[in-house]
Amino acid sequence: MSSQKTVTVTPPNFPLNGKVAPPGSKSITNRALLLAALAKGTSRLSGALKSDDTRHMSVALRQMGVVIDEPDDVTFVVTGQGQLQLPKQPLFLGNAGTAMRFLTAAVATVQGTVVLDGDTYMHKRPIGPLLETLGQNGIQVDSPSGCPPVTVHGTGRVHARRFEIDGGLSSQYVSALLMLAACGEKPIEVALTGKDIGARGYVDLTLDCMRAFGAQVEVVDDSTWRVAPTGYSAHDYQIEPDASAATYLWAAEVLTGGKIDLGVAPQDFTQPDAKAQAVIAQFPNMQSIVVGSQMQDAIPTLAVLAAFNNTPVRFTELANLRVKECDRVQALHDGLNEIRPGLAHIEGDDLLVASDPTLAGSSCNASIDTHADHRIAMCFALAGLKISGIRIQDPDCVGKTYPEYWNALGSLGVQLSY
Incomplete structure (x- = not known):
């Protein structure tokens, strides 16, 4: 290999x-790409990273009907419809962990069945806790190994009221659920079940990015957030190095x-x-x-x-x-x-x-x-x-x-x- x-x-x-x-920051670029894709309208992401990980994210979003232009080496211009469309083929995400975790949650908003796959390294990266939480909230997901590939049977709607997740293994699970929560039909709480969270600072990055794209998030306590069902609004966003x-x-x-x-x-x-x-x-x-x-x-x-x-x-x-x-x-x-x-x-x-x-x-x-x-x-x-x-x-x-x-x-x- x-x-x-x-x-x-x-x-x-x-x-x-x-x-x-x-x-540009990989973490922020992939968050901003997804939120801009979920928004209705055109967002300009400046200072962005162009690399394998962000390419996998942008290609997958294009497969779901999002228009993404790249006028230069550090800019994405993203035009979303406010709803991700059913892709014709599986989404191949290489070994991009952020793309895999974030999109596994986000495609619950798609009407239809979406397969997310990656390379042989990705097939060893756990995603079980995220799948378990989605499954407990009526989102049908399949992953025989607890690692990708993952199949998500989306219904086009998110009926969840409370996502509970152990963030000890990866903060990306928490971020994935938070970003999905703003797409809910009613307010959704995201709650940690364990005391530990891998890299809490990355959750703060997620919240900052969500708020920039119009989300309303209330911090209930150290381990619980309440996200209003606002969806996302297009926004021009500067990504830090x-x-x-x-x-x-x-x-x-x-x-x-x-x-x-x-x-x-x-x-x-x-x-x-x-x-x-x-x-x-x-x-x-x-x-x-x-x-x-x-x-x-x-x-x-x-x-x-x-x-x-x-x-x-x-x-x-x-x-x-x-x-x-x-x-x-x-x-x-x-x-x-x-x-x-x-x-x-x-x-x-x-x-x-x-x-x-x-x-x-x-x-x-x-x-x-x-x-x-x-x-x-x-x-x-x-x-x-x-x-x-x-x-x-x-x-x-x-x-x-x-x-x-x-x-x-x-x-x-x-x-x-x-």
Whole structure:
């Protein structure tokens, strides 16, 4: 499944200085695409990400009668009818988790049967809790394995009054239900059944986006929201840069002692992964324990950075990382130990990185299996800024969220060999 292609990063041996504009936020782009599609009228989404994940979302929406124009590299112009139409074929969503979870809920508004499928990696990503909640509310769904492919038998109406969901495995389930709830015939409550929620900050992103498109959401308490049956209104929306992408550049800056201007200050991001900048800024004296649950996509960046820290770092609350594009806890463990045996080990869902500043300037013969996971590829490129001989498999997998990643490193003077 992985490409035979590799890229080797040559350590620059100089500070990385320059200006790099991160791509638009994947999380916000896919939310805004869906809400604009559910609205009646034309919405202009500016600063958007154009990548594999957003392409899968936009193609699926087009299959359901939404008109989407792309006048330039960072804009979608979306014209919706206020109702998604029955697609003629299954929706193929690759390994785009947001597209799969959000659309599985949204197609309940379609009159007819919709099949949602993905690639072999997506077939391993759980979606059972979301399906169970939909099923309890009269929306007939089928998924024999509890993972995609999923079949949703939509009736064109949402009669639910209360969605109850355990958001511990993924906040995307919660976001999917919240976005669907505004399409209900009556007010719908969305309630958490467990105390934990994977990355609550992403639910806040969802609520902000929903409100921009005309939804009315009342926060009942810490675990319950009440969504009015307003539907959505067309709206022109500016999408902020991707905080997860920014983490690689922040880390490259501290690893090389450089200064990279991203055009946006860390405090101006609303995405949860921006919290990682405060941890990165501590390097080479990062805190001994980093809690991963609320900045999940930044953990690969921080784990590789921790390899060069002065003292060991334990990463906790990583259960969600095991059900991402791959088992990222295992992939980080394996990649770090490929660089040097004993550099990392796993205890339960914790990842312990031994840390050794003398790794900087060393050489190894490491072939990093990315498991076609964009974040594994991008984070281990950071190790290549300090260690010779790191080869990263399937470098094109970064196209999932940051197609220009290798060009961005090159623009800072990093030499790449394919």
